[in-house]
Amino acid sequence: MIDYARPEQFGETDCRVVSDAGYSSVPIVLGRGKVTIDLAGLGARSGDLISLDLSRPFRPEGGPRDLGLMVFGVEAPSDHAMNYHKREVGLRELPLVADYTPSEMTIAVTDKCNLRCVTCYAHHGQEGDNNAGLEDFPPELIPKIRDAAMGAARIQIHGGAGEPLMARKFWDWFTLLEGNPGAKIEFNTNGLTFSSKNIERLLKHNVDHISVSFDAATPETYADIRGGDFARLLANMKELVRQRATSANPIRILFNMTVTKANVADAPKLVRLAHEIGVDGVELYHLNSGEAFDWSVAKNGKVFDYRDNLPENNPELIRPFIEEAIAIAAGLGLYLFVDPRFQVTLYGRANELTEKLPEYSECRAPWHWMAFEANADVKPCCMAAKPIANLKASSALEI
Numbered sequence: 001m002i003d004y005a006r007p008e009q010f011g012e013t014d015c016r017v018v019s020d021a022g023y024s025s026v027p028i029v030l031g032r033g034k035v036t037i038d039l040a041g042l043g044a045r046s047g048d049l050i051s052l053d054l055s056r057p058f059r060p061e062g063g064p065r066d067l068g069l070m071v072f073g074v075e076a077p078s079d080h081a082m083n084y085h086k087r088e089v090g091l092r093e094l095p096l097v098a099d100y101t102p103s104e105m106t107i108a109v110t111d112k113c114n115l116r117c118v119t120c121y122a123h124h125g126q127e128g129d130n131n132a133g134l135e136d137f138p139p140e141l142i143p144k145i146r147d148a149a150m151g152a153a154r155i156q157i158h159g160g161a162g163e164p165l166m167a168r169k170f171w172d173w174f175t176l177l178e179g180n181p182g183a184k185i186e187f188n189t190n191g192l193t194f195s196s197k198n199i200e201r202l203l204k205h206n207v208d209h210i211s212v213s214f215d216a217a218t219p220e221t222y223a224d225i226r227g228g229d230f231a232r233l234l235a236n237m238k239e240l241v242r243q244r245a246t247s248a249n250p251i252r253i254l255f256n257m258t259v260t261k262a263n264v265a266d267a268p269k270l271v272r273l274a275h276e277i278g279v280d281g282v283e284l285y286h287l288n289s290g291e292a293f294d295w296s297v298a299k300n301g302k303v304f305d306y307r308d309n310l311p312e313n314n315p316e317l318i319r320p321f322i323e324e325a326i327a328i329a330a331g332l333g334l335y336l337f338v339d340p341r342f343q344v345t346l347y348g349r350a351n352e353l354t355e356k357l358p359e360y361s362e363c364r365a366p367w368h369w370m371a372f373e374a375n376a377d378v379k380p381c382c383m384a385a386k387p388i389a390n391l392k393a394s395s396a397l398e399i
């Protein structure tokens with residue numbers, strides 16, 4: 001609740017109003033203890049304004065029903081709500097310098113990896129466990145992200161081109177982000193280093209969800225695509241579910257598969273496996289395509305040809321397995337995410353991805369997103385071709 005005696009804490013925020021029409025969020029302007037609610041923002045029939053004087057306890061003459069509103073309470077705006085509201089204004093006005101911090105952050109904590117997946121643009125060509133020349137995010141620069149991260153609603157601690165748990169300072173990131181307990185922190189991992197001790201550490205931190213990359217549901221397919229010890233991965237996941245059951249941390253656990261011609265037969269099996277192990281769902285990603293994605297690589301005595309494996313080049317083969325996975329998940333009541341790109345490549349359906357390709361000038365990423373590479377380059381999103389700065393020269397907040 002707002003402390004009426006301290007009107008200086010008022011600022012701009014959102015107001016949540018419950019009406020017959022449902023639940024709405026409208027921008028309100030707080031100034032010197034006065035709240036103005038623009039009813040047009042609520043979708044009300046008239047665009048009247050209602051002002052509530054909050055410099056003293058609210059007692060409207062004649063009672064709140066005369067306003068057609070019941071005020072149950074007014075909450076002080078949280079830093080998140082304030083930042084989110086400013087972001088909404090920023091996305092409309094596109095200022096040269098933003099007065100808010102990013103609501104989404106992607107941080108590549110390392111480029112090192114302990115696997116050599118055939119689908120991975122960075123590591124498919126490497127042999128063995130050679131990570132020479134690949135770097136961790138510079139530890140001395142980690143604190144330079146802190147202030148900018150405090151208003152973020154979603155933070156992806158990605159491996160960049162690597163495995164996040166291979167970063168020497170992996171756990172330091174959670175300590176750094178403790179100042180933002182409202183953030184939803186997530187990461188993808190291959191799960192192979194989820195020892196009992198690492199799981200214990202993970203469950204002590206504020207992590208909303210993790211997505212564990214399987215790309216398979218059988219040891220053979222796993223050896224063809226990822227390599228690594230499938231039995232260990234299964235044991236690690238069982239241990240994670242076991243420890244989660246007795247922990248106060250309800251972390252959401254998902255298994256993912258990047259679908260190719262070579263592994264799609266395992267997609268329905270992965271749904272069953274996820275259910276058996278007791279995790280929360282499965283994600284079926286679409287293999288990226290584009291000029292840069294074109295290679296052939298040998299693994300497990302087989303050759304993986306990238307182009308030959310794309311869903312768009314195998315719609316007839318891939319479609320029944322995806323449909324089976326969907327049916328199994330529905331039957332089990334298990335969450336299943338199917339990448340919307342499959343609508344286009346498997347069914348030829350136009351959707352928002354193909355109906356109109358956005359122009360560069362329509363991109364709003366710089367006004368809400370900030371992405372960090374493992375070499376501390378800063379980009380407006382993880383797809384941006386060029387960095388706009390590097391943390392060596394300035395802090396994320398300055399940038």
Ligand SMILES: C[S@@+](CC[C@H](N)C(=O)[O-])C[C@H]1O[C@@H](n2cnc3c(N)ncnc32)[C@H](O)[C@@H]1O
Nearest residue numbers: 119120159162163188189190213258286287288
């Ligand atoms: C590159 S990995 C890095 C994180 C971590 N090492 C892992 O295995 O999840 C991040 C995600 O990208 C997916 N991925 C790998 N190659 C891909 C490709 N060519 N197209 C689309 N997604 C891909 C992986 O399956 C994984 O879920």
